[in-house]
Amino acid sequence: MSTDARVSCVSLSFRRPDGGEVFSGLDFSVGPGRTGLIGLNGCGKSTLMRLIAGELTPRAETVSVRGGLGHLPQTVVLDTALRVDQVLGIAERRAALDAVESGDVRAEHFAVIGDDWDVEERSLAALDGLGLGHIGLDRAVGEMSGGECVLLRLAALLLRDPGVLLLDEPTNNLDAYARRRLYDVVDAWTGTLLVVSHDRELLERVDRIADLREGEVTWYGGNLPAYEEALAVEQEAARRTVRAAESDVQRQRCELASAHVTLARRRRYGQKMWDTKREPKVVMGQRRRAAQVSAGKHRVLHAERLAAAEERLGEAEAAVRQDEEIRIELPGTRVHQGTEVLLLRDPVPPYGPPLRGELTVRGPERIALTGRNGAGKTALLRTMAGELSPLSGEAGPLVATGYLPQRLDVLDDDASVARNVARAAPERTENAVRARLARFLFKGAAADRPASTLSGGERFRATLAMLLLADPAPRLLLLDEPTNSLDLASVRRLSEALAAYEGALIVASHDVPFLESIGITRWLRLDGELRDTTPEAVRAGR
Template structure:
């Protein structure tokens, strides 16, 4: 089937998690060929939607119909480190049969396994080369490649399968600039249905349309992310104008109701006075009184209904204005004196072949950006600094309280609730203190009792960060490994603001150079067979060159 005839149709779809948490209810969606950027707040159901389309999850009601084979790149890719590259690419059996034939074994089963795919190795190497993995041998194991290379290998496998529908969930996570540009090229060249969930602005600039998942429905915007932002700004300006109009109408209706009540009270007093003076026959005054009461009741009802309708219009107008809750990260205000030594490395040599780094000192509230290609050893270095890995040689010493938020966000116990996970890190904190802190991270009420294993990527980040920051003592050295990987764009902005206000020392490993630049970095360290001080401009050039 041609990629250009593929499409996705979801009709009256409903889905809830086993604990009863609803995600979709009577949801409809239709996506045809082209590049669609799927955006929305963390927890809105973006990843769940892709899993439903791919068939990994089954809706409780409604239908999912896809024309064309479906392939999905998951957000948190986990590959068996013992697998060979050709197994990840899905060509191991075909390749083995091909080699057997080349070696002289003409068994019928080998020809059946090969079919028409005689150029499988050439196509595989071409796919790897397209993604910058030309040097990766098909017989290597996954344990010998970096996390970013693993993502690109899985993408290469999907491209080799030539599906009609390609679903990418945060595909730039763990990719350096070189890898991201290879991914961008692959996205630009895609001919079928492509749905991509991402917080990467540059990737979203390459889509044909934006699908904004919000409040259980989808709003469509033609064009890329910049066009979406412009259209949304116009919408919000109009919505805010409607709120002002509706508020003025409510106030006017309140005044008219109050005026009507004053007039009715005057009429009542006048009628009572006429009745007491007996200027007219009793039967006439009684009839006039009853007519006045009926008229007053209708008048009061009319103004009350008008006020109610005005309030409903105001409620509708307010709902149209976006006031998305964002995480309120209140990092501990622990000042580090400029002259105080925070971290010391002496003749350090890292495990896993990351190499010798030599000496390094961090003093005071320095803000260090740790950058380098995939596989350079950034995560290995941070894990060594955090005490999770022993160095091959030398020493690493942190001289202040520190916290480390790993890239895989594996600080949580999936079987425990969010609140119980946080309580593990702060055993002396009361239940109310734990829940008050979680509320700042948008885990309010029953959300704090949600099992960690059911959280979305962004929710897991928030819960992990809350756990580390509630722990005592508060960190004067904060180490973050790719912290923006699973955050929506609103949360990235909030995280940036929070880290800007942090008064301790900061070490951040990230491939997101614009994010790093927004943090007020004081020193850029490039990890490339050693540690050397560099600049943002040199980092961009070095990572792009590969």
């Protein structure tokens, strides 16, 4: 692995297909070490990663990469018909090795193998290092869980030994055990690593933070806690500067007003002297002209001071972050204590493992559903939501239910955000829909954007709005890995939005800090049956 691997972007400019500008003259360079790239959803983090990876083309050739590059995108899609060795890119070498071992010594086999005689051993070691040692090289991708596919794609990248590794939300869909394996990769990395993530534990492992905001990057040394501490100090200083600038503006306005009063008095006095002709006209004319010149200079001086003070205030205010928060009120979601909202009894979903046991959800319970990748959490949630009918047993909601799927594929990509929400609430007027959407930060023209143009976080907000503003309001909310694709600020916004929700809540997630922030009252682990667990056990991958 090259220790001088580096990514450089010079005057990088890029526009979305709809014409919206993402970057204009961005200079960005990152070298050896682990860098966390953070920023609000929609600011262009994934776009920047794709530009570096060569998947998107900037308006000018402004991106250079020194050292081999590996890119793990936010959404990993693999052909389910492929075998593991094909995804790893070693199928031809395996076949050539098998042929040679069988006695076929044709030159083409040796040409394919080259010096890579231990390719199988290295591949199995890479899989084992990521907790995939059990899957083997001949297994079909279609038999693997989403989290296993993410790790498989990462194993394929690591086998190429890149100098630069780009990870875009790599812990999405990974259970606690798999996350620990990925953390090990990050801890051991000696090349250049650039990672986009909302995972606090992952961002605690980086060496520096690159904060992408309004098309520019601000650098902070240290990991996420160090960044948050530095940002808090910076913002407090910015707020003090604003207060000082406001005081200065007020003082300059008072001085300008006082100067106008003084000059008005002088004018009245001069007019009185002129009217009473107490002095010769020549003298009075000279006094008037001198007073006018002095008054003009005085006004200009105070006006310039006020303009300078107002400019300093504007600069100070621009340094204070004013990130908007989701504001919603959901009285229609209230569920009274003791009210049964969901009943499960030995359900067997159409796919995934069967579930033994019973579960009754009563009142505004908040339940965390945890478990290893492939345990069947998504299938169970879809069965709870009524999207899937159990092959046997009983599973079903007893109240109006909203289901937020992991893939956020419930939006019509060709329709606007407002039209999607209106579809879920046909009784509401357009003005009512737009007023409610504004509380989800879709204001004015933003509500008219096609769903296909939304970033991951924006798409999440639009889906959440459609879900919570539906008629009737959901009194049971089922969320499948809701923090996937969300930045740190959006995770906080989601927590605040759920604080206003008064119904029952079941959340499938591996994000323990998020689950703790939303007031989970019961922790369950899916492992053939639902078992009570603790947040400490979830963190440890048990």
